[in-house]
Amino acid sequence: MAIERIDPELCNGCKRCVDSCPADVIRMDRESRKAVVRYAQDCVLCCWCLAECPQDAVVFTPVKTSPLFTSWG
Amino acid sequence: MNLSTNQNRLECDVLVIGGGIAACFAAIKASEQGAKVILVDKGFAGKSGQSPWANNFMAFNPDWGHKLDAWMEHINRTSEYVNNRYWTEISMKESYARYRDLLSWGVQFKKGEDGQPVRNPAPPGVTEALQFEEEAGGDWVQILRKQVLRSGVKIIDRIMVAELLKQDGRIVGCVGLPAESDELYTFIAKATILCVGACGFKPAGYPPIIQLTCDGEAMAYRAGAEILGKEFVDTHISRTDLPIGVPMVLERKKDVPEHLKVLLRRAQGKYKFNAEGERLPDRPAEASQYQYTYLESEFEAHAGRAPIYRASDSGNVQVVGGACLGMSLRKADGLWPANTRCGSSLPGLYAAGDALGNMQNGAAYALPGGAIAGCAVTATIAGEAAAQEALQMGELIVAEEESARAKQFVQAPAQRQGGYSPRWVTQLLQNTMMPYFISYIKKADRLQTTLTTVEFMQEHLVPKLFARDPHELRLAHETKNMVLSAEMRLRSALFRTESRGNHYREDYPRRDDPNWLAWTKIKEEHGQMKLIKVPIPKECWPDLSTPYEQRYPFRFPGE
Numbered sequence: 047m048a049i050e051r052i053d054p055e056l057c058n059g060c061k062r063c064v065d066s067c068p069a070d071v072i073r074m075d076r077e078s079r080k081a082v083v084r085y086a087q088d089c090v091l092c093c094w095c096l097a098e099c100p101q102d103a104v105v106f107t108p109v110k111t112s113p114l115f116t117s118w119g
Numbered sequence: 120m121n122l123s124t125n126q127n128r129l130e131c132d133v134l135v136i137g138g139g140i141a142a143c144f145a146a147i148k149a150s151e152q153g154a155k156v157i158l159v160d161k162g163f164a165g166k167s168g169q170s171p172w173a174n175n176f177m178a179f180n181p182d183w184g185h186k187l188d189a190w191m192e193h194i195n196r197t198s199e200y201v202n203n204r205y206w207t208e209i210s211m212k213e214s215y216a217r218y219r220d221l222l223s224w225g226v227q228f229k230k231g232e233d234g235q236p237v238r239n240p241a242p243p244g245v246t247e248a249l250q251f252e253e254e255a256g257g258d259w260v261q262i263l264r265k266q267v268l269r270s271g272v273k274i275i276d277r278i279m280v281a282e283l284l285k286q287d288g289r290i291v292g293c294v295g296l297p298a299e300s301d302e303l304y305t306f307i308a309k310a311t312i313l314c315v316g317a318c319g320f321k322p323a324g325y326p327p328i329i330q331l332t333c334d335g336e337a338m339a340y341r342a343g344a345e346i347l348g349k350e351f352v353d354t355h356i357s358r359t360d361l362p363i364g365v366p367m368v369l370e371r372k373k374d375v376p377e378h379l380k381v382l383l384r385r386a387q388g389k390y391k392f393n394a395e396g397e398r399l400p401d402r403p404a405e406a407s408q409y410q411y412t413y414l415e416s417e418f419e420a421h422a423g424r425a426p427i428y429r430a431s432d433s434g435n436v437q438v439v440g441g442a443c444l445g446m447s448l449r450k451a452d453g454l455w456p457a458n459t460r461c462g463s464s465l466p467g468l469y470a471a472g473d474a475l476g477n478m479q480n481g482a483a484y485a486l487p488g489g490a491i492a493g494c495a496v497t498a499t500i501a502g503e504a505a506a507q508e509a510l511q512m513g514e515l516i517v518a519e520e521e522s523a524r525a526k527q528f529v530q531a532p533a534q535r536q537g538g539y540s541p542r543w544v545t546q547l548l549q550n551t552m553m554p555y556f557i558s559y560i561k562k563a564d565r566l567q568t569t570l571t572t573v574e575f576m577q578e579h580l581v582p583k584l585f586a587r588d589p590h591e592l593r594l595a596h597e598t599k600n601m602v603l604s605a606e607m608r609l610r611s612a613l614f615r616t617e618s619r620g621n622h623y624r625e626d627y628p629r630r631d632d633p634n635w636l637a638w639t640k641i642k643e644e645h646g647q648m649k650l651i652k653v654p655i656p657k658e659c660w661p662d663l664s665t666p667y668e669q670r671y672p673f674r675f676p677g678e
Binding site: 063065066067068069070084085087088090091092093094096097098106107108110112113116117118119 | 160163166167168252276297307321323326327329330362368369371372373378379381382537539540542543546547550590593594
């Protein structure tokens, strides 16, 4: 799934990952004010979040899976 | 989901839509004319689209010994004579001034030991490009963003513009959809510049175009603008397992963690070979040598000689085409330029960068750094022209009915309880268009069959797309725009009954100069998509008295 989560212990809430994500995958959690992965299925493995994060808080696997293709959906 | 009408209404002289180099240049240049400018971007301006991934910037400079005639002759030939020479030439001539702009704003280029910029010859050594400073790691577009702000432009990030406003035949603004809010935005503008980049179908193999979902040309088409035909396809390849381009971003900035080093195996390398171990043929020296030009891998696949591998320093990598699915050759996407000021066929609407289909590179790209330089050049022209037009206009009052119509159009998928999800329709579109024998090795019967499927998607699935939150509403509009673009691509491919550059028709494998030294454009007429052939001026034709094989050194299968 590529991006898995953002470590809340490391995240400093700078929002750079949110701004750099071209697929709108990451959001700021309103309560904790930390970045959270909201739409992981839309990650395209571009690695911008990894490159931008000053805290190395992004947990990322080098694997991208696609959903099974179904008759409707 | 409640998308209420609201107070988010902004007015300006010039509205720039997009967030890459073209958008930044257009906004700065319009602002320098004295116009009140707003830049609105789907992502975060300065990190959007393909610009942060760019390596090179073409800068033509006679003081460096560059010869215009030689550069033009090279492009005319490699483009297979369907480049628009006006735009090719102006992109070259004005590229050095745009390079100076970048320098003056603080963008760094790689320098040699003598302190001068390193000039990299592009194969086969006719043209040159300058390299962005590697350590900047794509951040040069962030420097442009800072200049945009210094110019007094208001930047609004993370709003997808989803529909244009039209009044009395003129584009007067648009409606935008914020990433995280139910409240739509209305922008009222005396002039609007589309700088939304190229177009693609969200292919997994090429992250730089994941945001570029044909939004500009789809909005413009719906409003009645003419669009450039989309038959000349981009032919990037990727690794079969992972996208290309990944290491560029990460490597530039950080030490790559051990568990992600698998990402670093590049699909770029010395040469390609097929399943039988045969090296794919070298191109003739006179043809474009640019890596992603021509359909060599697709021809091998069609002959049953896949898989294709690329030899590289880190071992052989299996590669596959379609990495850029939905994207045209550079500058062969986008709005038809109706004049030399980057105006579209609709008053009040301009386009620049890859959103302007000016055919700078014709049917086969051969100008590394030329795409991004061309963006800066056209955006400068568009920014100045749009500002001048806007500043001459009186007060602009847009009727509430038009704004309400556009908002209703944008909200519609959020008001449906069910139907078809944007992700599923996008996946269906990708599966429909991806096979090599549809989008790359083309033939009338297969194109027609696929067109029937896409027409069904247009008629039955798109009107019933549904969204449960603002993110999915964005996906719904992206999906709708991509399906429309797929129809344009298929119809254009059917229309051009010849082969040329990156457009190959198995049933018409030769160039047909008497009939097809022409461009195609697309327009909506009485609810139908109409294709129009626009002849290229005869003074731009090759000498038809020279033998065909000499005019075109690259042979297509079946010729």
